[in-house]
Amino acid sequence: MALKTGKEYLQSVRDLGLEAHMLGEKRGDLDQHGLVKPSQQAVAFTYDAAHQPEIQGLFRVESPLCKQEVNRFTHLHQSSEDLVNKVRMQRYCGAGTACCFQRCVGMDAANAIFSTTYECDRKHGTDYHGRFRDYWSWIQMNDLVVDGAMTDPKGDRGKRPKDQVDPDLFLRVKARRPGGVVISGAKLHQTGMLNSHEMLVMPTLTMRPGEEAWAVCCAVPTNDPGVRYIYGRQTSDTRKLEARNLDVGNVTFGGQEVMTVFEDVFVPNERVFLDGEVDFSGVLVERFASYHRQSYGGCKVGVGDALIGATALMARMNGVEGASHIKDKIVEMIHLNETIYACGLACSATGQATPSGNFLVNLLLANVCKLNVTRFPYELARLATEIAGGLLGTMPSAADLDDPVAGPYIRKYLQANPSFDVVDRMKVMRLIENLVAGAGSVGYLIESMHGAGPPTAQRIMIGRQADLESKIVRVKNMLEIS
Numbered sequence: 171m172a173l174k175t176g177k178e179y180l181q182s183v184r185d186l187g188l189e190a191h192m193l194g195e196k197r198g199d200l201d202q203h204g205l206v207k208p209s210q211q212a213v214a215f216t217y218d219a220a221h222q223p224e225i226q227g228l229f230r231v232e233s234p235l236c237k238q239e240v241n242r243f244t245h246l247h248q249s250s251e252d253l254v255n256k257v258r259m260q261r262y263c264g265a266g267t268a269c270c271f272q273r274c275v276g277m278d279a280a281n282a283i284f285s286t287t288y289e290c291d292r293k294h295g296t297d298y299h300g301r302f303r304d305y306w307s308w309i310q311m312n313d314l315v316v317d318g319a320m321t322d323p324k325g326d327r328g329k330r331p332k333d334q335v336d337p338d339l340f341l342r343v344k345a346r347r348p349g350g351v352v353i354s355g356a357k358l359h360q361t362g363m364l365n366s367h368e369m370l371v372m373p374t375l376t377m378r379p380g381e382e383a384w385a386v387c388c389a390v391p392t393n394d395p396g397v398r399y400i401y402g403r404q405t406s407d408t409r410k411l412e413a414r415n416l417d418v419g420n421v422t423f424g425g426q427e428v429m430t431v432f433e434d435v436f437v438p439n440e441r442v443f444l445d446g447e448v449d450f451s452g453v454l455v456e457r458f459a460s461y462h463r464q465s466y467g468g469c470k471v472g473v474g475d476a477l478i479g480a481t482a483l484m485a486r487m488n489g490v491e492g493a494s495h496i497k498d499k500i501v502e503m504i505h506l507n508e509t510i511y512a513c514g515l516a517c518s519a520t521g522q523a524t525p526s527g528n529f530l531v532n533l534l535l536a537n538v539c540k541l542n543v544t545r546f547p548y549e550l551a552r553l554a555t556e557i558a559g560g561l562l563g564t565m566p567s568a569a570d571l572d573d574p575v576a577g578p579y580i581r582k583y584l585q586a587n588p589s590f591d592v593v594d595r596m597k598v599m600r601l602i603e604n605l606v607a608g609a610g611s612v613g614y615l616i617e618s619m620h621g622a623g624p625p626t627a628q629r630i631m632i633g634r635q636a637d638l639e640s641k642i643v644r645v646k647n648m649l650e651i652s
């Protein structure tokens with residue numbers, strides 16, 4: 171099948187007939203809903219890019235799995251160059267949408283599951299890898315969006331999955347039926363779930379002996395009748411429902427987060443890729459997390475590009491772009507953003523082949539990348555807030571522009587550099603607001619902190635991967651300390 175266009179993708183998601191609880195009501199017409207539409211358009215961007223002559227080379231890649239040209243968002247990385255191109259592609263999408271475009275989670279899950287199932291089969295004699303190859307080949311050929319469902323609700327953080335008051339607080343195999351398993355539980359923070367055709371369910375942490383029921387990885391169609399969705403709120407989200415949408419900031423694109431509940435969902439065996447092999451649950455978690463930490467070295471940099479562009483334009487609109495302290499702050503923003511990108515490229519360029527053949531990022535550098543992402547976007551946002559000025563928090567609404575009394579006052583008193591239109595200045599101000607304090611800040615800031623795991627998770631991995639002992643030994647040898 172040919173690579174889908176954005177339009178074809180939107181139709182294919184519509185055809186799934188998904189329903190969700192949103193703002194107090196159950197809605198089925200998701201593609202018509204003001205909160206959902208921008209998030210679908212952001213995913214559609216990843217499809218359209220594969221058809222644009224100037225960039226399609228980055229998005230199209232020959233898959234050795236299905237032997238066809240596929241969208242890189244479904245690709246299993248075959249080289250460190252593939253890993254680098256993934257990050258370049260994500261930066262392009264982040265800069266073009268100024269939001270989370272939601273399609274990376276499934277790509278990262280697939281690459282983690284591909285190598286983990288291969289190694290699990292070799293150790294335990296299971297047949298997960300072959301099943302996954304067949305499944306993913308079908309995904310590639312149909313150019314589908316797959317969400318990665320990892321984060322369990324976790325309940326009492328001081329207790330293991332089996333010791334929770336409710337065993338569903340970690341998604342589990344609740345029962346077995348001929349030909350498959352029945353899963354029960356929930357996954358929180360599901361980026362782009364309602365814009366996906368499929369989801370890959372994975373354990374949220376390393377399971378121990380006795381926790382086999384929670385060591386499950388499988389694929390579920392998003393329109394399975396046992397799956398329920400509750401839409402996540404974002405700051406200022408209802409501005410998207412207003413008639414004059416200038417106040418939204420990013421009118422065209424946006425992110426999406428969903429709570430997903432699994433009410434006794436039957437999963438046939440051919441869609442099960444881990445079922446009780448606790449010793450591979452941690453491997454899967456670690457690899458998925460590291461791929462997604464690499465991803466942030468692309469997507470957040472792209473959104474950073476949009477924020478830097480908007481901030482520099484605002485400085486120009488305010489008539490201060492020549493001031494040395496402004497120039498210095500813009501350079502600081504660029505420096506921070508490119509530092510994240512450098513980490514994203516570095517963990518990709520030094521990636522290694524796994525025994526299954528696909529490539530895994532450098533785990534240490536991917537975690538360094540993500541740890542920087544938990545900090546630098548906040549500093550970029552702080553600098554953008556400073557440069558934009560206090561109007562960022564006090565600007566009248568777009569609706570007042572139409573008022574015969576208020577409108578002229580707004581146009582008179584919000585003018586700055588006469589080369590620019592007042593309403594254009596308001597648009598740029600709202601985009602900056604969107605990214606530093608509005609709906610876009612969920613993707614740019616909160617997700618930078620917690621997406622792919624919070625900073626402590628990266629610190630643990632950095633501590634594990636750094637081989638501190640060899641550094642100590644080298645110093646001891648240099649100083650002739652026995």
Ligand code: SF4
Nearest residue numbers: 270271272274465469
């Ligand atoms: Fe992709 Fe970034 Fe969104 Fe994750 S946060 S899905 S890496 S755009």
Ligand code: FE
Nearest residue numbers: 361617621622
């Ligand atoms: Fe994310």
